[in-house]
Amino acid sequence: MRRLAASLATAVLAAVGAVAVVGQPAAAHGAEVFPGSRQYLCWEDAQTATGQLDPANPACADALAESGPNAYYNWFGNLDSNGAGRTEGYIPDGTICSGGDRGPYDFSAFNAPRTDWPTTHLTAGATYEFQHNNWAEHPGRFDVYVTKEGFDPTEPLGWADLELVGSVTDPPDTGGPGGDNYYYWDVTLPADRTGRHVVFTHWVRSDSTENFYSCSDVVFDGGDGEVTGIGDDAGTAEPPAACPDEAPGAPGDVTAHDVRATQAHVMWGVSQSGCVTGYDVLDAATGDVLAATDGSPMVDLTGLDPGSTYEVTVRSRNDHTGAVSDPTAPASFTTTTTTTTADNAAAAGACTATRTGASACS
Template sequence: MLKPVRIKFLISGLVAALAATFAVLAVHTGPAAAHGNVVGPASRNYGCFERWGSKFQDPAMQTEDPMCWQAWQANPNAMWNWNGLYREGVAGQHETAIPDGQLCSGGHAESGRYNAMDVAGDWKATSIGNSFTVSLFDGARHGADYIRVYVTRAGYNPVTTPLKWSDLQLIKTVPNTPAAQWTQQLSNGVQIDIPASVSGRSGRAMVYTIWQASHSDQSYYFCSDVNFGGTTQPSPSTSTPGSPSPSTPTSPSPSASVSTPPVNGSCAATHTVTSQWQGGYQGEVKVTAGSAAIKSWTVTLTYPGTPPIQQAWSATLTTNGNSAQATNASYNGSLAAGGNATFGFLASGSPVAPTLTCSAT
């Protein structure tokens, strides 16, 4: 029999552990309904949320995605609140308001919530060509007074060097654009796809985006790690998960999360629920090319009723009746035989498995 003092110690330790667990879980209340972020090429904090939001307690993050790991440990809210990185009252004086080395956190915005975004290191990089598209999601339909897209100059290495203003070269400016003119009109926001290009670039770099929202003097700042002409780094979500443990969230039931459509000659698509909270969930669709290479793809998601999708990324989405049609983005349409691409979305309500059909050219 354990002595009373030992029992007291075990109970107090258990209470402390449970309290810590609930404190972390309490952070995940679902993505906020307002503001926005660069979803392609994904910003640092949005990329971390996209890869790990459904398994934020998986210890594999520490070795497979160490930059997300350090950011998640510093402040989990930087990932759950991936669309809140902004400052007010800058009055266009971005270089004055934000010191060198703090560009990715918006000058330690939101009381330092996003400070870990400034840490130099081997962040997961999106592979892009010299012509690429920046996709900006606006959940509150603010629209833009302007949007500025920068690329770091040749020779800058985001793995070793925090970002400075002198590292940046402005390559694209989008003038005043009301939300009604953004390219995708979704039930929970809008998205604008901005074509951009550079010449003769290869290797690691960073795309830096400033979005000046129209509703007030509110400025958003996004760092997206890219690899010009390189190979896309594998996402942790495609790796084999380790043995489940009490600290690892359980996967949704197959009946609610996955549908396997019939395979046609050009491509096939599967649907997975990657995260769920009260009143909503995050889904992912994987598109796989058939026995021949394809140049583009379209996936139709057919639901029992009105499609619940509120926001999508890495695809252009349109709805009609009880179906939603997703067309590849500029950077993920071309697939080799047997190759695959994914797009994600946020939806309201409980998970629903749509019927999927895939066509390709």
């Protein structure tokens, strides 16, 4: 068996933020990191010293232009809350890599049939340790598909192109949720594959209907896990210098989702200008900081009071200078009065209160 380590870069840890909560559907993020999925490797390729996105790979650059930065900063959020394990007949051909475009973020550009996506080089018939980031831990099944021999990567990916080559239920992981930990299991790849192919990984949660989707571009050329098409290999220049004196641009509109009795998933638009190293979620009335992230445009607020109305805004930060942007317009949400299992699970997690009545798990 070829055991290949796929480590998430330090930049990923910074960008996904300091806040995560166990036990909430909204936080159940993850994506294939070996072989690297399109959204993950494009995110890696796009990193710069300023925190802005500048992919060198042409497919990644086009995906950024088409789908926008949220799919990058939320590379682990390619999901359908109502997927329920459904495949052919539910997810249309040509939209398999994005799971049918039913998620909270726009991953549609990652369906593009082209031959210049970041690529992992593999050997047909070999056994590899597949790795899937576990930004949140949940029980479930991973189904791995590989395109059939004769697949044309310049044509849209359809279900008739795919062959299920392995499934695993509740595989082990390298550690708790968040950061660079991942689920891992062995997959023996078909021995008859040659040339360029796509590996499709479908994470089917067993504790909810939420599903996750990853397309990984591979070439069967006798390789041993090498990745080409990102970073220096894609022709990128040296990373630009940090922008310590540039004012942070304002974030986009803030919204609240998956509001429950004691928690809410808050998201906002990524700042499109200036030097932004992170974001603060504020109590609109007092200006108190309820939660902070190191680049992620979302956070899960926990420890809220049932049946209560909250009003929040978001501002961008430049931690080099301490400068902050003007806050967004406020968003209001009201928690429900009924406590769910997910509320109880979040309450049992490791949380640090930032103000009375609201906290964020880290």
